[in-house]
Amino acid sequence: MPQKMQDITKRNEKPQGPEIKPEPQIEEAPIQVETAPKAGLEQLPAMPGPVEEVKGPAEAMPEYGAAPAPAAPQKSPTLEKIEDILEEDLEQIYFQMPAQKQSEFREVGQETASRIETLMMGVKINVKKILELIIRWLKIIPGINKFFLEQEAKIKTDELLKLRQDQQDKPVNDKNRIK
Numbered sequence: 233m234p235q236k237m238q239d240i241t242k243r244n245e246k247p248q249g250p251e252i253k254p255e256p257q258i259e260e261a262p263i264q265v266e267t268a269p270k271a272g273l274e275q276l277p278a279m280p281g282p283v284e285e286v287k288g289p290a291e292a293m294p295e296y297g298a299a300p301a302p303a304a305p306q307k308s309p310t311l312e313k314i315e316d317i318l319e320e321d322l323e324q325i326y327f328q329m330p331a332q333k334q335s336e337f338r339e340v341g342q343e344t345a346s347r348i349e350t351l352m353m354g355v356k357i358n359v360k361k362i363l364e365l366i367i368r369w370l371k372i373i374p375g376i377n378k379f380f381l382e383q384e385a386k387i388k389t390d391e392l393l394k395l396r397q398d399q400q401d402k403p404v405n406d407k408n409r410i411k
Contacts, residue, residue, distance in 0.1 A: 310352070310399070314345045317391045318366070321384070325373055337372045344369040352396050363389045 307315075318341060319326075326334060344365050351362055366385040370376060 308349070310395075311345055311349050313395055314348050314352075314392065315342070317388055317395065318345055318348075318369070320388070320391075329374065333372065333374060337369075340369050340372055348392060352392065357393070357396060359389060359393065362392060 326337065329337060347365055348362055351358055363385055366388050367381060370381045370385060373381075
């Protein structure tokens with residue numbers, strides 16, 4: 233009978249080559265931050281030198297060290313008039329929208345108003361572009377009727393053109409003008 237062949241490979245041995253060691257696990261303790269108690273304006277140390285008095289109510293600055301809110305950029309009178317024209321007759325629709333749609337409608341409306349102002353400052357007005365901007369803005373309203381949308385956009389475009397005409401008819405009050 234034939235002899236059994238002996239298996240010479242060693243079992244449970246790692247293959248030859250560079251040895252890979254697992255990285256040690258480090259348990260991190262949660263970082264605890266101690267906060268100092270908030271000091272009222274009465275407890276603050278006096279500053280050396282002259283101190284200018286802050287005008288306005290103390291309620292405007294709720295706590296010491298709070299950064300003031302950034303001031304909104306000053307809107308031009310033309311931009312305010314454009315926004316008034318765009319929001320005219322839409323209050324009821326606006327308040328019936330969900331909060332998310334309201335914020336989107338407001339943001340896109342402000343952007344649309346600024347683009348329209350830029351277009352109206354030019355020598356030649358692109359009425360078609362203004363109409364397209366208004367239609368795109370009004371399409372945000374959920375479930376809006378196509379005919380209502382077109383009618384409102386046309387009315388608002390006509391009012392904007394009237395505003396532009398009124399602005400051109402006003403005489404320029406320039407003190408440096410040669411007489």
